[in-house]
Amino acid sequence: MKNWNRTGKIKALLILFISLLSLRNISNKNxxxxxxxxxxxxxxxxxxxxxxxxxxxMTKLLSLFKVKFKKPDWNRNPISIYIxxxxxxxFQFIGYWLLLSxxxxxxxxxxxxxxxxxxxxxxxxxxxxxxFGIKLSVLWLKLNSNNIQ
Numbered sequence: 001m002k003n004w005n006r007t008g009k010i011k012a013l014l015i016l017f018i019s020l021l022s023l024r025n026i027s028n029k030n031x032x033x034x035x036x037x038x039x040x041x042x043x044x045x046x047x048x049x050x051x052x053x054x055x056x057x058m059t060k061l062l063s064l065f066k067v068k069f070k071k072p073d074w075n076r077n078p079i080s081i082y083i084x085x086x087x088x089x090x091f092q093f094i095g096y097w098l099l100l101s102x103x104x105x106x107x108x109x110x111x112x113x114x115x116x117x118x119x120x121x122x123x124x125x126x127x128x129x130x131x132f133g134i135k136l137s138v139l140w141l142k143l144n145s146n147n148i149q
Contacts, residue, residue, distance in 0.1 A: 008075040011093060019101040040118030044125030051126065055091065055133030056140050063141055071143040072134055088137060091130050098127030 004012070059069055069088055070076070076086070078093040102123030109117040137143075 003075070005075045007077050011074065011078065015093070015097045015100055018097060019104050022101045022105060037116055037118035037121075040122045041125075044122040047122070048125040048129035048132075051129030052132040052136065055088075055130065056136040059088070059137040060140055069137070069141060069143060071138055088134050092134055095127045095130035095134065098123045098130070102127060 063069065070086060072088045072092040074092075076089050078086070078090040102120040105117055105120035105123070109115060109120065
């Protein structure tokens with residue numbers, strides 16, 4: 001956090017704000033069906049594997065067409081006119097947002113309703129899949145600190 005610039009701080013506050021907004025959808029009903037939770041967890045595991053493999057494969061395929069990717073850095077703007085080269089930065093933002101949103105929903109649901117929320121686990125697994133896919137992309141493309149392939 002010491003090395004964050006203005007963009008990094010704004011991103012962190014934006015993720016926190018959006019994650020807190022997602023808590024509005026938590027109802028006080030205890031009508032969560034157990035079979036729905038299994039579907040969400042199964043779908044989450046599928047998304048984790050799919051995303052962790054899809055991101056590196058797509059970045060490698062696009063790099064064959066001379067698209068240069070930048071190594072994700074928290075201090076960069078995730079929304080840019082250079083969509084393809086900054087796509088890993090955008091996915092990093094989305095991954096952290098899904099993680100924080102899912103963890104906050106699980107914690108609040110456990111405290112308030114005292115039950116399990118499958119949608120939150122889906123978000124967490126999808127967020128981990130995105131971040132793991134980014135890590136594999138960076139390793140596979142051998143992106144260095146100069147951020148150019």
